[in-house]
Amino acid sequence: MTEVLLEARNVNKNFGALSATRDVTFQLEQGARHALIGPNGAGKTTFINLLTGVLIPTAGQVLFKGSDITNFEQAERVKLGIARTFQINQLFRGLSVLENVYMAIAERAGAAPGMFGPAGSRRDVIDESMELLTQLKLADIAHKTIPELPYGRQRLVELAITLGLKPQVLLLDEPAAGVPSAESHIILDAIDALPKRIGVLIIDHDMDLVFRFAKKITVLVRGAVFAEGTPKEIGANPDVRAVYLGQATHGA
Amino acid sequence: MSATSDFSSHPAARALINRHRLRWWEPLPWLLALAFYFIFPRYLGFGTEVLITVLFAISLDLALGYAGIVTLGHAAFFGAGAYTVGMLADNGIWTEPVTGLLISAAVAAAIGFLSGLVLLRTTGLTLLMLTLCTMGLLEEAANLGHDWTGGFDGLPSLNVPPLFGLFEFNPLFPKTQYLYVLGVLLVCFVFVRTLVYSPFGQSLTGIRENTLRMHAVGAPVRWRLILCYTLSAALAGVAGGIWAQANAYVNLTTLGLDRAATVLIILVLGGYGRLYGSWVGAVAYMALAHFLSQIYPTAWQLGLGLLLVAIALFARGGILGIGDALLARFARKKPS
Numbered sequence: 001m002t003e004v005l006l007e008a009r010n011v012n013k014n015f016g017a018l019s020a021t022r023d024v025t026f027q028l029e030q031g032a033r034h035a036l037i038g039p040n041g042a043g044k045t046t047f048i049n050l051l052t053g054v055l056i057p058t059a060g061q062v063l064f065k066g067s068d069i070t071n072f073e074q075a076e077r078v079k080l081g082i083a084r085t086f087q088i089n090q091l092f093r094g095l096s097v098l099e100n101v102y103m104a105i106a107e108r109a110g111a112a113p114g115m116f117g118p119a120g121s122r123r124d125v126i127d128e129s130m131e132l133l134t135q136l137k138l139a140d141i142a143h144k145t146i147p148e149l150p151y152g153r154q155r156l157v158e159l160a161i162t163l164g165l166k167p168q169v170l171l172l173d174e175p176a177a178g179v180p181s182a183e184s185h186i187i188l189d190a191i192d193a194l195p196k197r198i199g200v201l202i203i204d205h206d207m208d209l210v211f212r213f214a215k216k217i218t219v220l221v222r223g224a225v226f227a228e229g230t231p232k233e234i235g236a237n238p239d240v241r242a243v244y245l246g247q248a249t250h251g252a
Numbered sequence: 253m254s255a256t257s258d259f260s261s262h263p264a265a266r267a268l269i270n271r272h273r274l275r276w277w278e279p280l281p282w283l284l285a286l287a288f289y290f291i292f293p294r295y296l297g298f299g300t301e302v303l304i305t306v307l308f309a310i311s312l313d314l315a316l317g318y319a320g321i322v323t324l325g326h327a328a329f330f331g332a333g334a335y336t337v338g339m340l341a342d343n344g345i346w347t348e349p350v351t352g353l354l355i356s357a358a359v360a361a362a363i364g365f366l367s368g369l370v371l372l373r374t375t376g377l378t379l380l381m382l383t384l385c386t387m388g389l390l391e392e393a394a395n396l397g398h399d400w401t402g403g404f405d406g407l408p409s410l411n412v413p414p415l416f417g418l419f420e421f422n423p424l425f426p427k428t429q430y431l432y433v434l435g436v437l438l439v440c441f442v443f444v445r446t447l448v449y450s451p452f453g454q455s456l457t458g459i460r461e462n463t464l465r466m467h468a469v470g471a472p473v474r475w476r477l478i479l480c481y482t483l484s485a486a487l488a489g490v491a492g493g494i495w496a497q498a499n500a501y502v503n504l505t506t507l508g509l510d511r512a513a514t515v516l517i518i519l520v521l522g523g524y525g526r527l528y529g530s531w532v533g534a535v536a537y538m539a540l541a542h543f544l545s546q547i548y549p550t551a552w553q554l555g556l557g558l559l560l561v562a563i564a565l566f567a568r569g570g571i572l573g574i575g576d577a578l579l580a581r582f583a584r585k586k587p588s
Contacts, residue, residue, distance in 0.1 A: 126268060
């Protein structure tokens with residue numbers, strides 16, 4: 001039996017007169033490979049922000065394993081195991097790759113509030129960081145700072161920081177955005193290699209990526225759920241083709 | 253992790269593990285400060301002022317350089333510390349120097365914590381203006397509370413008993429003051445140095461580098477900033493308290509924009525976020541001010557202004573940043 005990890009119940013978000021999210025009900029199960037697609041301005045990133053606690057819904061509930069977390073702060077949700085990557089890299093640019101990952105693992109392991117021992121003496125955190133970087137094939141560039149890396153590798157560091165939190169729910173906001181096609185396989189490989197048990201929600205425009213990865217797709221149009229189903233159903237749905245693909249080609 | 257291998261030989265891990273180790277040049281400023289004591293006995297008053305400024309600049313570096321808290325009101329805490337010592341001594345409540353500094357630190361920390369609760373909800377220009385306002389309020393309170401603070405005249409001729417009951421504070425030959433300040437500076441410096449290399453310090457750097465990301469890795473960003481601001485305020489309070497003890501008076505100059513702006517300039521001049529920028533900046537600024545004002549008594553600030561413009565335009569890392577750049581160029585030119 002698969003457990004529902006993250007759930008949205010009739011979630012609404014208004015910015016003044018604009019309803020960015022309308023009555024969205026959504027479930028993400030353990031081990032899920034779920035994609036959220038929709039044209040520009042459909043409210044995908046707003047929805048992610050509602051799930052992660054960056055925004056608080058105007059109405060409706062967000063639940064984690066059945067308990068209400070609607071008013072939880074971002075940090076509390078991270079502690080529960082809900083982690084995200086950003087559409088635009090949010091990295092510590094002045095620090096080394098190792099230090100970037102150290103930051104996340106120190107936070108999760110409870111090492112970060114420590115004031116009286118040097119950061120370098122938390123060998124457990126350093127070893128775990130290096131272990132993770134090795135898995136993601138980033139170990140050989142662990143000493144470099146972010147601006148020294150090609151964009152694809154920077155994107156991978158973004159993922160590494162998030163994986164350092166050992167999430168149960170992983171929200172990927174356009175993980176391959178801006179990565180040149182010659183490099184995009186390193187991101188796709190990393191996504192393929194994610195632990196099976198975690199529930200993954202991926203948001204993307206890139207249909208190749210979505211159809212390769214997702215077992216289930218939710219289509220969001222103008223803040224509301226427009227359709228939901230397997231990739232096969234969504235691909236064959238004439239309304240989705242008309243609304244989503246039609247609008248996308250007109251660049252709306 | 254079942255099979256954790258040993259990564260300590262990896263260059264990135266080695267850099268992190270060894271980062272806090274003492275470097276060969278780190279005892280230098282302390283040795284120079286001691287040498288100054290023996291070589292320039294007639295300038296110890298000036299030396300004491302420089303050391304206090306270093307301490308004040310280090311307190312600012314912790315908040316501004318490491319955590320990225322942009323403040324223009326740090327003299328609020330310096331003044332709070334100074335007035336704490338001044339008012340306790342003036343009313344004959346408490347005069348013992350060392351414990352007096354602890355009380356100064358506690359008072360400044362309390363003000364830092366309470367104002368931080370409100371201020372640190374904001375960032376950038378708003379934060380800058382609010383820190384300025386907080387300091388302005390304190391300054392005006394000190395100005396108006398004449399009965400307690402002496403108002404515009406301040407509190408002159410404070411009674412400061414001998415340090416440890418042995419060493420007199422002599423205003424004409426401030427030997428005791430100089431060594432006392434140097435000792436307190438050492439203790440505070442070791443504290444800040446330990447802090448910035450700790451995981452807590454690392455997370456402050458993370459907040460400075462990318463606040464959004466720190467939220468997303470689950471860091472309690474606001475509480476970390478408040479804690480950092482409180483500690484920084486406490487250190488500034490120690491600097492203010494020791495200033496009052498060394499000079500045996502307090503007045504409104506401890507609390508104004510002039511002092512807050514000067515310490516900011518010193519930190520930028522020396523290089524912020526690098527511990528020793530406070531030393532370099534304070535010595536450079538105060539020595540320059542000292543000599544320029546002797547040569548051009550009317551327009552000496554012009555020279556400092558030009559220097560600061562040059563630093564802001566060409567050397568964002570301050571004097572230490574220039575040093576780093578030169579070292580890097582030298583290392584590249586050397587055939588490897």
